[in-house]
Amino acid sequence: MTGAQIIVEALKREGVEVIFGYPGGAVIDIYDELYRTPEIKHILVRHEQGAAHAADGYARSTGKVGVCLVTSGPGATNTVTGIATAYMDSIPVVIFTGQVPTKLIGNDAFQEVDITGITRPCTKHNFLVKRTEDLPKILRAAFHIARTGRPGPVLVDLPKDVQQGKAEFYWPEEVRLRSYQPVYDPHPRQVEKAYRMLESCTRPVVLVGGGVISSGAHEEICELAERLHLPVTMTLMGLGGFPGTHPQSLGMLGMHGTYYANMAVANSDLILAVGARFDDRVTGKVDAFAPMAKIIHIDIDPTSIQKNVRVDVPIVGDCKRSLERLLTVIKEVARPEKIWREQFKDWWEQIEIWKKRYPLSYKQEGDYIKPQFVIEKLYELTRDRAQSGQIVISTEVGQNQMWTAQFYKFDRPRTLITSGGLGTMGFGFPAAIGAQMGNPDKLVVDIAGDGSIQMNIQEMATAMEQGLPIKVIILNNGYLGMVRQWQELFYQRRYSAVKFQVIPDFVKLAEAYGALGLRATRPEEVEPVLKQALESDRLTLVDIHIAPEEGVFPMVPAGRATTEMILV
């Protein structure tokens, strides 16, 4: 077989159904093979960044590995933001890049770039394939590394002569990498220690991170919280890992978290963190983070533990298996529910006081549409889907993302896809394309900002070509709103470079692509326009003109303690 044939055969063996890509001279042999392979659907994007984000969105929404294929040089460099985005949020994607022939590597050949060098710090691992006969082993390893342990992007660089060379096809039964052996099973003694701490604490909080979603531990978290009567808060990446409508949910914590989640964490005496990495947007000023709390930290990646905060009981292991183990201990001890309830009664009373004092709030009054009102309306109209998991909401980055996180209720895992770690504007729309490809029957909505949507607007054509009925809802404030908010609060309203002088007419733009364009400029138009969009069976872009200077609150200023929240 030729290298290109081996590559395509490997994709089939890995169960790849769809790949997102863009051709060029250095991958033309693989494209020639794909031409003959109808089982694998190739989605031709309009920009390689879109391909990387789409593969990522596919992975986030399905739990499968997303695949992306691009040419050498500029094709490869265009994927870098997408790769870094996936890396920061631990998303399994495999990126194939073409490369100049091995003999030319290092010569500054046409469209040559050292993409393994460039992506070394933002991939879980990468490979430069030097011989055609190495392909099966390396491709197998690439998928294995991407999806196991703490998942992440893996890049495989494929020189043209490797694609054209010939070798015998074989498919390794299993992957054995002596230097890569992630630990899945928690140490039983650590789990018992964790249990004893739960038994003796009085003010516990469970902190759910993205690891709960990637390991599929949402049911275990729910069972644990209900049996022990524990309050639960989520990071941005953890939203959907525990039902947002659950009476024990405190919503999101951190910079734009709820008042009561931040207060509960700050005053807790025990934090059980599951698959969360204590990012600075969550901890605020680290020295002041949860000063009275002991911390139990479950994570598959040992480097996440003790990195930002001191941990009392580290548990290295898969979130799901670790929680299963903890639940086993709980069932063995069989402490009556009444006792747990009693133990945390005062704590819940305190939490209820905080909840009543500052609930998430806004006022829809006057002529301006409030963005929070739009999200709440969207939630009302899609509640059934949200509860049954028949929706995927992606977001862009900025205020639109935070309002979505605050006001939409995510009950099911993989219903929110958002760039948490890197905060990549332009992620949401191409990610929605990937999500819709992976979930043809679900409703896919991208909640966007007027700035972010313009970063990958070209993918409208991709979505149209594939007939994807994605709904893009632009919360159009005419500003790079999140930056404007910082300037308002911390730079005495010096609005430097946050207002576009020209914003396209999004309705006409949608129409130019052949999509449906809708607009709402008054509060009473919001509901009918959203309804019309949700009923539409094609790509629909809704331009909603919102109050231009609305802010996201609460807000913990960067570098401050999480109790120093600016409330509305």
Place this chain on the structure above:
Amino acid sequence: MSERKHTLSVLVENTPGALARIAGLFSGRGFNIDSLCVAETLDPTLSHLTLVTSGDDLIIEQIIKQLRRLIDVYKVVDVTEEGEFVEREMALIKVRAEKETRAEVLRMCDIFRCKVVDVSPRTYTIEVTGPQSKLQAVIELLKPIGIKEIVRTGLIAMRREKKGT
């Protein structure tokens, strides 16, 4: 917490990107590398690295975990924490040796069991091997005489086998 030097012994897959990954890890995360020494092992598919770094306990813990996280890294041992170990470094020192000082340089070589490996009318090149403390001592003593150039290998280290049965 106090900063301390740690000597790490690292086994990595003998692949082209492995060293770059390790170097990139240190620069990208702002860790120090005091010295780094790499060579093949008995098993040609593995390379051995002796890496001297410094930091407080938490940083050293992160460094070790981050190294282990690299897909190509097979094994990391903190030699400093593992009890007794032998450490060696070698230096080549080109020292000024004029008429008046030639004898003194040779005497010093004798005392420290250094070898003279190259001779010119005005210089001796000396090979010193030993723990870093010894290298430091020799360098300090030769400085007043006039060192023209030094090349050091960086430290290598090995755990001492337990004595007795």
